[in-house]
Amino acid sequence: MSQNNIRRFAITRELLTALSKANAKQKQAFAVFLNGFRMGKPFDYLPLVGASEYERIEISDDFEVVIKRNSDIHILLWLGSLVDVKEWVSTHKCEVNAVTGTLQIYQIASIPSKPSPLPVQDEAGIFEKLSDEELLSIGLPQELLPKVRSVTSQADLETLQSSFPENVYEALTWYVQGEDWEQIKEAYTDAYSDEKAIVPTTIGKLDTGRFHIVTSDKDLRSVMDKPLAQWRVFLHPLQKRIVDNAWRGAVLVTGGAGTGKTVAAIHRARHLVQLPDWKDTDKLLFTTFTKNLALDLEQLLKQICSREEMKRIQVQNIDAWLATFIRQHGADKIIVYPGKKAGIYETCWDNAWASFDQPQGMNRTESFYRSEFEEVVLPQHCMSNRDYILADRKGRGSLLSRLQRKAIWPLFEDMRLQLQLQDAMTVEDAAFFAVQEIKKNYSNGIYRAVIADEIQDFKPDMLKLLRAIATNVRELDQPMEGDLFLTGDSHQRIYGRPVSFSSCGIEVRGRSRKLRLNYRTTDEIRKVADAIYEGITVDNMDGDSEKTTGYAALRHGAFPETHLAKTFADEIAWIIDRIKTLQASGYTTQDFCVVVRTNDLATTYAQALKTQGIAVHPISRNRPDDPDIEGIRVTTMHRVKGLEFKVVFVAALEQDNFHSLSEEDPVQAKARQSQENALFYVSASRASDLLFLSAVDQGNKFFELVSKKVLLA
Template sequence: MAFEQMRKLAVSSKIFTQINGLKDDDKQAVSVFLNRFRMGGDIELIPLQGASDYLLALPKQDLALVLKLVGNVYLTMWVGGRQQAVAWADMHRCEINSRTRSVQVYEVSTRAQEKEDKQKPSLFEALTDEQLFSIGLPEERLAVVRAVTDESGLVGIQAQLPERVYEMLTWFVQGESWDRIVEAYREDVEDQKAMPATESGLLDSGHFRIVESEEELRDIMDKPLAQWRVFLHPSQRQLVDRRWHGAARITGGAGTGKTVVALHRAKHLVELPDWTEKDRLFFTTFTRNLSVDIEAQLRTIVSREHMKRITVLNIDAWLATFLRQHGCAKSIVYPGKAESVYERAWRAAMIMKPMDLEFSDEFYRDEWEEVVLPQHCHSAKDYMFAPRNGRGVALTRMQRKAIWPIFEEMRMQLNLHDALTVEDASEVAIELIRKTYPNGLFRAVICDEIQDFRPDTLRLLRALTADISKEDPFKEGDLFLVGDAHQRIYARPISFSSCGIEIRGRSRKLRVNYRTTDEIRRVAETVYVGKTVDDMEGGEDEKTGYASLRHGPDPIVHKAESAHEECEWILSEIEALLKSDRGYTESDICITVRTNEQLALYESLLSGRIHIRRISRDSADDPELPGIRISTMHRIKGLEYKVVFVAGMNRGTFPLELTDKEDRDQTSLKQHRRAEEALYYVACSRAADVLFLSCGGIPSEFIPAE
């Protein structure tokens, strides 16, 4: 068929969701129809009466598709039964805003307009009419917006506003400055991929996707569950497509789409026209399980051929492999189990502890892990002049001299076992890379959960790829770092610049939570009320993200006397969820606990009553597999579920009470507390729709007041 006969088609995110609810034969009918329509097939379109001039198509009997022609593009708006399709068209307007030129869809309310309450000020009284119109508010909606006096009122009129307008008004209510809101919108509009243009208006990439090929349409229709694969909010899209002239950093609270941006950035880079056969991209993260999940997600958006250009591995696994391949016979060892090489070496080193100093054993351990290893002190002189910022206890030169033999002995013990700490292993790798691969090993490195990286691994990342801010001619690549300091559960605060990574002018923050309801977001953030968190560049960050655009029930709190009683309650709630009309399946529900011991206990109490599936450390969680998920809080980091039970929130268990609390200094105790708060934030923010918080004993201080 001639190219001139083809029609330009855009699939909407709304229809994307509706297709998922159709029967298989109806899905097939819609898919066949859309492809035939796009290819220029002779198809009857029935005009519908109304201000929006919709067109009705009938893929099969009693299955209707609502279309809208905007310029040279047909927008798919709604799919379902014919009567319902006509009713939807009567209730919704689709038009091009005269101010912003954007295509807007919103509900035309048939209810009587509420009169403005003169006793209460309008929530938007600080904004002029012109300011409201400038972000795309339809003039006919002005009175409705002016009548809003509180946040619940804004939620109540959500359907009556274009989604982008509702989003920006929500930003304003949550404390964002109007100038920043307008600036963000202007940045989106100026990005042609974020707001692609038709002959008469702009399409929001978060709601519409112009289909470029039959293969793309087939892929969209075959896998309609994961909307993130297809639709990116304009603020996300511009971060993906931007030509960053150096290392870039993307931050944002849980649910703001940071990982989605990182995944699409990888796809964007390996599909660049100038990507050669020698070019490689490294996608890394801190933990093994996260890298497993990321690789599975990448394979849903990147072709098999392009995946050959990408290496996905957690940083420690990559480091061990690299050293082994380059002749280093030493193994990398980690602190942890009592009989590990690391812990046996430390016990042997503590024999060198000076008897005339009254520091605790834990003090020496912290000194080793927080001063000696990060700063690569290999001699007494190195240690003598090493900064000890934040350690809390000052040391004289004589005291440092007396302490140094402990650390010297530790390295000797490790050497006897042909072992290296990860910090020293990173130092060896960096030297190897600089000598052998002066331009780095990869054209680009993308790193998720960057807040959990140690200084040595940050320096390793810098060595792995060239700093393109210093290159001429410019070739897109370098570092793309994604994270959130509020979710730091492993590493201590550190600034990028101190590790040789310069991001000034190339840092952006995602500000809207698209995953969780606002009710869940508020509860998740309670541990940070009145507190600040470092911004990974020497400053402080107060906000974890702004309000979610979604709303739902308040999180449910239950206090049981025992774990057995708590599990009986969990079972009853799960049964009710699965029987409800909300369509939840087993794989939509996850139970998470703080420790591995709790995991074994709760798994044993629930098994046999319901189908339980423990989330593997070695493979991605396949939503197609049946079973209620159960996991520790560390394992579900980076995942999301419609329903989450944060269970076993007992005093002493969560936050976890330290057995050696008396031996730790205030800095160490503060860091432990922050890590536990971050785990609470991570666990709660995995829930999209419903959150349950429970204990089986004395309640934790983290359990909200009922």
């Protein structure tokens, strides 16, 4: 077949969703049809009366595809039985917007999920401050202006969601949530003027978040491979612009849980290694904070990258990368970490503490001195008494005079001696050593590009390490794409502390972008996850702070449910009852995840479920989760990061299961509370459809706090 006969066509996100619900015979018939269709095989185009001009093609017995076309391009919109197809076209318009020129799909006969409230006489519309021209400028169809003017509350807007083109509803939602209209328009103007994000065709501009133009047989096979994994194929224009932009420097991408930061990072990696000027000697490091997240990321990369592309990408968590570098560059020491029972770090600390005589008049706990070592001495690389006296203790809360610092320095000096005797070094010292070696031996980094996910958990020394190993394109005579691409969310910071990027040599001002659309959860789940941060200010990793996570979820569902059990057995019975009820409605065991605070709790809950005949599959720290393995997932709040499930139980929310929040240092107490908030936020936001929260009644304040915020949400 001649290349001239190959049809140019696009498929919609909705079509892949419909295809995922088809039976095996129908999926096979559609695959055969698509191959022939692409290669120019003739088909009969049958008329189809609907809200817009459509046609249909019979794929097999009572299985048809809806098409909109011209001589240049075909748009495959939806598929199903003839009855379903006729219903879809009667309720959906597909037209080019007169202002933006984009092809839009939206419903004209949607059924509200709840009755609309009775209108109040003279009640002001929430969009009254916006002129018709401003509303039309974002792509609102002229005919829908009266609907927008009738909206008097966010609840009104939600009932009309399907009546608006998707991007219009997004913009209106952000406005209702308090975003500045000019900033909303600017974001859409930038994204929708990018011909990679909004592809021009003779039938209209196609939004990459909803339409995908098939470019090759390989592309077609990739699209059909996993129709539900739509992140592989469709990128929202705001994501697409971030991914494909020719950045000339470090980039920071932020956004709440589920907004697609990791998806953007993965697509950015593929974009970079596909560049025409990417040389065989160029390397890309894709890194993150923990080993298990790195394993998950590698699996996701393999879903969109070819084998040749994967050869150009090294995926490794930052600690493992650093350990390898230290071994290969002559430090001849092992890196040790606090927290491991009977580990070298803990043994060294115990030895130093046992021989330390606390200065007279300083009645402090051991935890105070240890946090002083880990929060002041190590990050600032204090190697002498003088270094420590001059060290910045901002944020420590309790003041220490020069004499007091001099009096307690022997403890820290002894700790360093203990580590030296064990041929060990802390991660802070290891990163500092690596940066010095890299600066001496590599004029401008080791990698052409470094992509780092979950950047909020990186400590200052690790950020400095990232800056050292990535090519700083701003220092090149001939600028090129590469450098640092960082993604994260300060609301999910469960390891590190707030840190200034610029103080670590990373300049992202002017190249910082925020994603604001939640792809994962329902809005009801989003509100509950967000509620833990009510009234709390969090840094935005770009030099400022913010009070809200600042993103919208466009899906809706059941409100999360809470349960305060009388006993552990009662809590397990409640979880099992919910699981069995949902299984009866079609959920599989792989759709569920029980999340608890610690590894010991995970073992306890897994065993309790097994005892009651529930198939369980604990999620390992050392390998990615395999969705094909049956069993209810059970894991910790730390390990669940980066994953998502249809149904999540956040269990064991008793006060005793969380670190003490009553530190003697108020600054430390606040930092500890922030970590616990982040762990809850991470856990709750893993759920896409349903969220359940439970605890055993011990009069615990943490669950009371969570429950209260859930009710307020």
